[in-house]
Amino acid sequence: MPELTYLEAIAQTLRQEMERDERVFLIGQDIGAYGGAFKVTNGLQEAFGEWRVIDAPLSETAIVGGCTGAALMGMRPIAEMQFADFVSCGWDQIVTVAAKQHWRAGTPIPIVIRLPSGGGFAGGPFHSQNPESSFAHIPGLKLVCPATPSDAKGLLTSAIDDPNPVLFFEHKHLYRRVRGEVAESRFTVPIGTARIEREGNDATLVTWGAMLHLAVEAADALVEDGASIEIVDLRSILPWDRDAVLASVEKTSRLLVVHEDTRTAGFGAEILATVAAELFEHLDAPPRRLTAPDCPVPFAPSLERRFLPQVEDLVTALRELLAY
Amino acid sequence: MPELTYLEAIAQTLRQEMERDERVFLIGQDIGAYGGAFKVTNGLQEAFGEWRVIDAPLSETAIVGGCTGAALMGMRPIAEMQFADFVSCGWDQIVTVAAKQHWRAGTPIPIVIRLPSGGGFAGGPFHSQNPESSFAHIPGLKLVCPATPSDAKGLLTSAIDDPNPVLFFEHKHLYRRVRGEVAESRFTVPIGTARIEREGNDATLVTWGAMLHLAVEAADALVEDGASIEIVDLRSILPWDRDAVLASVEKTSRLLVVHEDTRTAGFGAEILATVAAELFEHLDAPPRRLTAPDCPVPFAPSLERRFLPQVEDLVTALRELLAY
Amino acid sequence: MEAATELGLDRIDLVGMYRNMLLSRSVEERGRTLFKQGKIPGSFYTGLGNEAAAAAVGTAMGPDDVGAVIHRNTGVHLARGTEPWKILAQFMGREDAPSRGRDGNVHFAEFDLGLITMVSHLPAMLPVATGCALAFRIRQEPRVAIGWFGDGSSARGDAHEAMNFAGTRQLPVVFVCNNNQYAYSTPTRLEYAVDHLAARALAYGFDGVVVDGTDLLAVYREARDAIEKAREGGGPTLIESVTLRLEGHGIHDDASYVPRELFEEYEDRDPIERFHRWLVEHAAFTDDEQRTIESEIKELLSEAVKRAEASPEPAPETLLDGVYAPHDVFETPHFS
């Protein structure tokens, strides 16, 4: 299988889906001739024309609402937020209109919103956020956070297929840093299904997005301690794979959730709450979270290093968990 | 002490604070001559003039952003959302500007946003929501949810005093249904401090807003079972009183969180996660949540009854918790 | 009749629109009664005064055109074919209502008839209407989207983004402002600082027109022209239809903040009476015809009440159905 970067996997999927299905179109700022702020859509306007790769004004509300309308008329719109952070400007259209319309009116809203998210490159408070937790509280949305090129492709394909609004969080820090084998032909990865990145017996580490790669490093480090960590790559936040998480924790009896988003009311809370309620008898240690602290994402590298969970932090947290 | 309804307590506080502090002004839709959709501001424009009780256009973004600007210039603005639901139209101004400005720039944003929230009267999906959980994930905000007339007054006074953006969730269903003694003179209830509504030993029930009153009924019912339930009225969601909750659960060893907002990634998850992590050794039963299910708030009374937690549901949940 | 013939309307069309207005008001009046009888939960809103504008625009739409309706638009639903009993069932929150009791009062539309259900958040459906037009433009279909909004909701960012985007791409969308001079209790001078909202169109690169919304044929003319222009690639139009909301914002509101003189001014501009006079004068509309329509509507409505009341309250166990559309939703013949 060919090796692709995370970004190439997304770009390939967009192209394949546009070739396959005339209803698919892209809309966003600077995604046409410029190819998007991260060049994910490079060359697509040339290939498909300016009515299938639409340069939108600086209008997140018009973009999201426009996708909703186009979807109602039978299209399969894919919006790009220039940075995930700017989705706050389309918040109302997503939570008030798109998320509730099928339940209220029976009309599906098959839209995909692509959200380049995450920190690690001094992007500061408004170019680094992981806004998935706020949306996780909104019934009617689906949220996916792929960590690997192959999952990026499979989940994006599923998102486009899905008759519901899907927020596709693509981690900017992975775009060009992560490579992996990706099947050339079309395939889907079901939304709502976690992936066991590595099996283990001593503790379960649940994570998603860029943190998955830190989790792997941390688990590697723990091997030296003689500990085997099971890593669950959640992949989807809404719906999330409760069964996979519960099965893993039932086996290991220990849980650490790691996320890049901030702590309070972050999605880690939902996982801990569920595990605590469902597996009360099975836990050998208190379930724990390792997350960013409760503040905006800082710009200065000295602060951002402190803000973002680091491999060492994961190692320490796992050791503490195992030592309990 | 005089008895006031919840609504009267809020109205009295607004009047007192406006009399006391020239910097305080109100802005919102139809709050002037009309007195607001719920008549909370009745008579205030007559008393203070149209530049202190400002009828705004249908522009939540201009209202919230306008408050931020006025606050920067030394005012103490209080915005009214006509219904809490419409705060989604001011989401970006709240989370992007107001919540982060002090941390980023050192300039405090002392604004209060009043949010008539909650269901129970066939308001449907857009006139019944409790949007506190979405905001609970945003560092820099304070969120309060008073359940009694006295707390409504004390917390609103504190909110106005506070140099940070405070979202004041006032439960519509309590406006005219709940009466209580309220000191006539100015007083504050500290934000971030829970209130023990009733002491008990067998289980802790944590809740806030309108659900508090159901909790009292349910605890009464449990007395017949010979069980004593400690009810913690959280009052503030951000910051929340971890210490009070942990102290209570440490004593009772059992926790039920009840909230009117929907379940997944609702604030109950944060409380359960914290308790599970901190009081692992003290729990005698899995911590539980009783919440609205994951869907929009329905209109039809038959559906809304099912949606909103009912006293019977609380009683059942408590019995199960105690029986564990 | 000449004015009407010129518009391509024959007598049947004209009487049809008149009937639409009468029916619209009757449905709403019946709703009011049901509300007072405690049979309608929540709150209650009508489009009193907006009947002509609703009937005219609803009728001017082509069969494949779509509209994102708002409150005050009962006549649009009727023009597209929604049966009165469904509207009453909607008000009552019943299982067979368009929103199946999930949402209430005016928050409904029959998608199969080309209408899109509004949300409360005004005017959040304008970007959606623009998006419908975008789909038509992408596929090069000769279809037009209509987006309604009020004078008050013109102040929100959604109106701006929708119109500006539609302007840049000259999309086939017609924005119709039901300017009834109030947003709840707020008069237009506190909502915007220009004489006419139609002026906004100039800032977005398309035409704006002001029309007397109590004059059915005038509204019809503007709507038809704008729709045909959009259909032919001429881009958007903003139609500002000026009326007066003839009662409070909702049933709980006595509208005491509206100056009495304003109501008086609009007294002989009741859109229904006004068009009745026109029909009598120009189309020899008879008292007999009037009586026939009235009794027909009366019967229709008592049937409607019965049918609406016969529809069950939604079963509680259906609450969570449809939070997510199932994967095969597009394979089922009817998904609304």
Added chain:
Amino acid sequence: MEAATELGLDRIDLVGMYRNMLLSRSVEERGRTLFKQGKIPGSFYTGLGNEAAAAAVGTAMGPDDVGAVIHRNTGVHLARGTEPWKILAQFMGREDAPSRGRDGNVHFAEFDLGLITMVSHLPAMLPVATGCALAFRIRQEPRVAIGWFGDGSSARGDAHEAMNFAGTRQLPVVFVCNNNQYAYSTPTRLEYAVDHLAARALAYGFDGVVVDGTDLLAVYREARDAIEKAREGGGPTLIESVTLRLEGHGIHDDASYVPRELFEEYEDRDPIERFHRWLVEHAAFTDDEQRTIESEIKELLSEAVKRAEASPEPAPETLLDGVYAPHDVFETPHFS
């Protein structure tokens, strides 16, 4: 000189604004170098081409006026008194920078100098500027708020709500559009469908003017007039200052999408050279003076770099400071 004298500007003012422009460009050029040296984390943006507009509006502001700045506004910071080393420290994310390393590049302002820190989300600070003006109006203070925005960000709802609300209350706010013909790679024809954004003002009930943003005195005139008008209760103005962004959106962008002819057209409209010619012609500005300013700026900048580099990186343990303002924040003498 007459044109300037008429504007109340003496030679010192004029040379001051010229110096501002030179300094502004020099600070940004030094920033570019520092970025290339790896001393500035993240990304890097300049206001190349906007120097005249920034200097002019910044100078036209009264001492108690306030402004919600955006990127491309280095000259505004300088006009209000921000020292260059602080700007470089800001770019570098250092402890003594206005944002103390919490935020980067152009996301800063010195509140004590009457400026308000922007957020990235454009143009979210326009409603905030309107809110400042609201405070002035409530307290009847003769102060004015300035809100800047770009051609691209004019498309967002925040611009609309801010302007519409300001219009209804005729608040003392001046909206300044830095129209540099592009929003990142997007040309104005895809951002809006009118010739001039100034036309929007008419839809909001106030005046709009278009001015050549490369002509310092022209911008100064419009800014001064608008500010004084607002101060006297005349309500808002929208000033559209037309320039060309003389390079890419940020340092990573080669602007290859901008037609070469457009750059050529603006070659002899570099605002700094243009005003230099004017000064030579009308104010007998000498080569000596030029050299003096240049060497002064050179020295200022090497001092600035040193001082910025001497400022420590923020200490990690301060990360959570100030998420909430402490209760006594207003009692401390300086809270910014």
